[in-house]
Amino acid sequence: MNLRWMLRAKRWAQTPPSAGRVKFVLGVIALCLLLYAVERVFGWPDWLTPNSPRGRIGL
Template sequence: MTFRWLLRAKRWAQNPPSAGMVKFVLAIIAVCIALYLYDLAYGWPEWLTVDQRMRAPR
């Protein structure tokens, strides 16, 4: 850990984020985890798959 990270940690400890910001970040993390678990359980939906186009010959 460098000195710069220690200074950041000190500033964060003196001025912690608001409760609303913490809830916002946790909500984003929860949505990401939910999408990941959905993908594991059901797989990637076919309608979200991009069609592969043929490349033109050179």
């Protein structure tokens, strides 16, 4: 751990984030984990699979 991370940790300890920001970040992480779990259980839907594996589709 270098000096820059130690200074950042010191500043974060002096002025911690608000409870609302912590709840927001935890909510975003929970949403990502939920989406990952749903994708692992039910798989990738066929309607989201592109027709062409080459990239952009006919513009």
